[in-house]
Amino acid sequence: MANDYKTSKEAFVSDHNGSTIMHINQISSVALSSIALHSALRSRLPKNKDINIITEYSLLVLPLLFSMTVFAHKPLVLDALLLLSTFLLLLIPRPQSYQSLPSSRVNSRPSSPNTQTAGPNGRNILKHYAIHVAPLPALTTYRSHMLLMTILAIIAVDFPVFPRDLVKCETFGVSLMDLGVGSFVFSQGIVSAIPLLKNPTHLSAPLVPKLTVAVWKILPLVFLGFIRVMLVKGSDYPEHVSEYGVHWNFFISLAALPPLEIILHPVLLQSPIISIGLGLTLIHQFILSNTALQSWTLNAPRTNIIAQNKEGIVSLPGYLAIHILGVLTGTLLLPPSPSDFRRVQKSLRHDSNTETIDSEGVQTSRPRQDAKTAIELCSYAVVWWSLLGISSLTGLGGGVSRRLANARYVLWVAAFNTSFITGYLALDVLFFPQPPARKLLLRPFPRALSLTQALQEGQRSGLSSEPRKPPTLLEAINLNGLLLFLLANVATGLINLAVRTMYASDLKAMVILSLYAFGICAVAWMTKEKKIWKL
Numbered sequence: 451m452a453n454d455y456k457t458s459k460e461a462f463v464s465d466h467n468g469s470t471i472m473h474i475n476q477i478s479s480v481a482l483s484s485i486a487l488h489s490a491l492r493s494r495l496p497k498n499k500d501i502n503i504i505t506e507y508s509l510l511v512l513p514l515l516f517s518m519t520v521f522a523h524k525p526l527v528l529d530a531l532l533l534l535s536t537f538l539l540l541l542i543p544r545p546q547s548y549q550s551l552p553s554s555r556v557n558s559r560p561s562s563p564n565t566q567t568a569g570p571n572g573r574n575i576l577k578h579y580a581i582h583v584a585p586l587p588a589l590t591t592y593r594s595h596m597l598l599m600t601i602l603a604i605i606a607v608d609f610p611v612f613p614r615d616l617v618k619c620e621t622f623g624v625s626l627m628d629l630g631v632g633s634f635v636f637s638q639g640i641v642s643a644i645p646l647l648k649n650p651t652h653l654s655a656p657l658v659p660k661l662t663v664a665v666w667k668i669l670p671l672v673f674l675g676f677i678r679v680m681l682v683k684g685s686d687y688p689e690h691v692s693e694y695g696v697h698w699n700f701f702i703s704l705a706a707l708p709p710l711e712i713i714l715h716p717v718l719l720q721s722p723i724i725s726i727g728l729g730l731t732l733i734h735q736f737i738l739s740n741t742a743l744q745s746w747t748l749n750a751p752r753t754n755i756i757a758q759n760k761e762g763i764v765s766l767p768g769y770l771a772i773h774i775l776g777v778l779t780g781t782l783l784l785p786p787s788p789s790d791f792r793r794v795q796k797s798l799r800h801d802s803n804t805e806t807i808d809s810e811g812v813q814t815s816r817p818r819q820d821a822k823t824a825i826e827l828c829s830y831a832v833v834w835w836s837l838l839g840i841s842s843l844t845g846l847g848g849g850v851s852r853r854l855a856n857a858r859y860v861l862w863v864a865a866f867n868t869s870f871i872t873g874y875l876a877l878d879v880l881f882f883p884q885p886p887a888r889k890l891l892l893r894p895f896p897r898a899l900s901l902t903q904a905l906q907e908g909q910r911s912g913l914s915s916e917p918r919k920p921p922t923l924l925e926a927i928n929l930n931g932l933l934l935f936l937l938a939n940v941a942t943g944l945i946n947l948a949v950r951t952m953y954a955s956d957l958k959a960m961v962i963l964s965l966y967a968f969g970i971c972a973v974a975w976m977t978k979e980k981k982i983w984k985l
Contacts, residue, residue, distance in 0.1 A: 455950065458952065459608075459952055460689070460690065462608075462952045463607060463608070463617055463618070463690055464620060464690055464692075465620045466614050466615065466617045466618070466619055466620060466623070466625070467615075467619055467620070467622075467623045468615055468616075468617075468619040468623030468624045468625035468628065469613075469615040469616060469623075469624060469625055469626075470624065471624050471862065473525075473615075474624060474625070474626055474629055474866075475866070476525040476526055476529070477517050477518060477522060477525045477616075477626060478517075478599075478626075478629075478866070478870065479525065479529055480513050480514065480516075480517035480521075480525055480528050480529055480532065481513075481514060481517075481595045481599070481870070482870070482873045482874070482877065483513070483528075483529045483532035483533055483536070484509055484510050484513040484514070484532055485510070485591060485595075485874065485877055485921075486532070486533065486536045486877055486881075487509055487532050487533075487535050487536045487539070488501075488506070488509045488510055488921055489877060489878075489880075489881035489882070490535075490536045490539040490540055490881065491505075491509070491539055492881075492921075493544060493881050493882065494539055494542045494543075494544060494545070495545070496545050497545070500922070501921070501922065503923060503971065503972070503975045506921055506922060506923035506924075506971075507923065507967075507968060507971050510595075510598075510921055510923060510924060511598060511602075511923075511967050511968075511971055512964070512967075513528060513532060514595070514598055514599055514602060515602050515606070515960075515963055515964065515967055516528055518599070518602065518603060518606060518612060518616060518626060519606060519609075519611045519612055519956075519959070519960065519963070520611065520956070520960065522612070522613045522616060523613065581647040581648070581650070581784075581785045581786075581790045581791060581794065582785070582786060583644055583647050583648060583784050583785065584818075586783065586784060587878055587918045587919050587920040588783075588871065588874040588875040588877075588878045588920075589640065589783065589784070589871070589874075590920040590924060590925055590928045591874050591878075591920045591921070591924050592637070592867075592870060592871050592874045593637050593640075593641075593928050593931070594920070594923075594924035594925070594927040594928045594931070595924065596630070596633050596634065596637055597634075597927060597928070597931050597934070597935065598924075598927060599626075599630055600630045600633075600634060600935070601934065601935065601938040601967075601970055602963070602967060603616075603626060603627050603630055604938060604939065604942050605938070605941070605942045605945060605963065605966055606959075606963055607627060608942075608945075608946055608951040608952065609951050609952070609954050609959035609962075609963070610952060610954070610956070610959070611954075611956040611959040611960060611963075618631075618690070618693065618852065619851075619852065619853075620692065620853070621748060621851060621853055621854075622848060622849035622850060622851050623849065623850065623851075624850050624862065628850075628852040628859075629862070629863065629866060631700065631852060632769075632772055632852065632855075632859065632860075632862075632863030632867075633863060633866070633867055634700075634704070635703075635704070635707065635769050635772045635773050635776065635863075636772050636773070636775065636776040636779070636863055636864065636867045637776065637867070638704065638707065638708075638773060638776060639707075639711075639772065639773040639774060639775065639776020639777045639778075639779070639780065640776045640777070640779050640780035640783065640784075641780065642708065642711060642773070642776070642777050642780065643776075643777045643778075643779075643780025643781050643784060643791075644780065644784065646777070646781065646791070647780075647781065647784055647785055647790075647791060650791070650794040650795065650798060651798065652715075653715045653716075653718055653719040653795075653798065654715075654716075654719055654798060655715075657712065657713065657715065657716075660712045660715070661709055661712055661713070664708045664709045664712050665709060667708070668704075668705040668706075668708055668709065671701050671702075671704055671705035672701070672702065672705045674701045674936070675698075675699050675701035675702040675705065678699050678701060678939075679697050679699065681943070685943075685947075692761060692853065693761065693853070694759070694761050694762040694765075695752075695758055695759030695760060695761050695762045695763075696752060696758040696759060697755075697758060697759050698759040698761070698762025698763070699762070702762065703762060703765070703766065703769055706766060707769060707770055707773045710766075710770050710773075711770070711773060711774065711777065714726060714774070718774075718777075719795070719798060719799060720799055722792075723774060723775075723777060723778040723781065724775075724778055726774050727771050727772075727774040727775040727777075727778060727860075727864075728771075730767055730770055730771040730774060731767075731768060731771035731856075731857045731860040731861075732857060733767075734767040734768055734771065734855075734856070734857070735846065735847055735856055735857035738764075738847065738854060738856055739846075739847060743764060744854060746760065747760050747761060747764045747853075747854060748853075748854075761853055761854075764854060764855075765852075765853065765854055765855035766855075767855070768854065768855020768856060768857075768859060768860050769855050771855075771860045772855070772860050772863050772864065775860070775864045776867075778830075779827070779830070779867070779868060779871065782823065782826055782827060782830070783823060783827065783871060783875075786817065786818050786819060787818075787819045787822060787823070788819070788822055788823045788826040788827075789822075820875065820878075820879050821879075823875065824872055824875050824876055824879070827868055827871060827872040827875070828872050830868050831865060831868040831869040831872060834861055834864045834865035834868060835865045835869075837861050837865075838858065838861040838862055838865055841857060841858050841861060842858065846858060850862055878918050882918045922975075922978065923971060923974065923975060925978065926974040926975055926977065926978035927971070927974045929974075929977070929978060929980075929981050930974060930977050930981060930982050933977070933982050934970055934973065934974055937970060937973060938970055941966055941969070941970070945962065945966065949962065
């Protein structure tokens with residue numbers, strides 16, 4: 451009986467063809483709508499009034515759960531309900547707040563992001579060494595929502611209330627879960643840009659020491675990958691072998707990417723990052739389309755250790771391309787200006803006589819140019835969506851394939867994530883515009899600002915009448931994301947061992963999923979003051 455259930459369960463999550471990109475975008479748009487509602491509520495509360503966990507769970511987590519279950523085929527209805535609530539809140543005037551604050555501008559004339567001085571023996575020392583990287587609420591919100599969607603989907607997929615067209619596709623197609631995998635990698639790429647921004651000369655540092663540090667940092671992920679293999683094999687847990695292979699899993703793919711990125715550092719120093727990301731995926735696609743590699747990956751028997759893990763191995767170049775495009779996005783999103791890193795990269799490229807200075811060097815702190823950042827990110831999103839459309843019209847690669855991580859999959863992941871990060875940034879600027887620094891007496895803003903007006907205010911600003919910060923729950927989830935993801939995997943296994951999920955009614959499923967989601971959020975809330983596990 452147990453073997454029959456295992457076979458039925460594996461069939462339940464296998465051989466699916468997915469949905470449409472438009473449908474996935476509509477479901478995901480609920481995340482933006484929930485943030486709009488939360489921001490509207492926060493902007494109407496007194497500054498000393500905090501939002502409790504129940505409210506944040508209801509506004510930020512339950513909409514995501516509903517969007518992929520009971521509202522999965524009518525997400526625009528859920529969007530409309532959230533946006534209507536947002537509009538009604540915006541009718542309430544902002545709390546009156548008059549306070550004198552000092553200007554946050556460090557200098558009346560922003561310093562150049564890279565300055566050089568002569569060092570010993572006439573060599574130059576790059577004193578930019580640091581592009582200032584301040585915490586960015588929009589990034590925290592994006593990463594937390596992406597992780598929440600993943601945590602919810604890995605258990606919801608086992609219940610019939612989660613539509614089968616959102617389950618990972620067998621070979622070609624698009625689905626919510628296919629997008630989640632790539633988004634995780636893209637997000638990892640964004641944060642991998644931080645060391646390059648804080649010390650751009652890291653690109654030209656010797657490879658061996660950097661690889662040693664990277665390998666040491668990824669050992670926990672490798673360990674988790676092997677633990678997962680042993681637990682799945684030892685417990686006879688239902689598994690989808692064609693996803694990554696017999697022994698390979700997503701933890702191993704994630705672990706492999708940082709060392710591979712470091713190997714590319716000499717190339718990243720000499721070439722625009724976008725050309726590296728696109729070049730990787732086009733070369734990968736060329737090999738898939740013009741050799742027997744694609745056919746071997748999809749059809750060859752698993753006769754040896756390589757063939758047993760062929761999906762994980764063959765998809766790795768595609769995931770590396772996604773990671774590199776994530777790094778590109780990080781270099782645009784995180785600095786005060788999206789052009790900062792390009793200028794430093796150009797300086798390094800044309801001056802091989804530059805020394806790395808101590809990481810305690812001088813940093814320049816300048817107001818963020820959010821309008822410029824949003825416009826540039828939006829431009830990149832248009833490029834990715836256009837390339838995806840062209841590749842679809844030309845039939846490149848035969849379709850979107852997460853299993854192969856082919857070019858169309860890479861472009862889809864880049865287009866989606868760049869668009870939604872831009873959306874989160876725009877919402878921050880729209881709901882929490884910053885008044886000009888020259889005015890010390892802050893006055894409340896009108897109830898509504900157009901996005902253009904808000905972006906212009908942010909562009910000129912040095913102060914904020916309401917500090918930009920992510921929701922407390924999302925900040926807590928981002929702080930201990932890896933721990934929560936592991937906890938979610940353990941909870942998923944326990945629920946599947948205790949409940950025959952594929953036979954559960956929709957009501958029973960929603961009760962279990964809601965309690966599961968609240969339990970994860972409660973752990974995040976209790977650990978919000980301290981990072982439990984550092985990689």
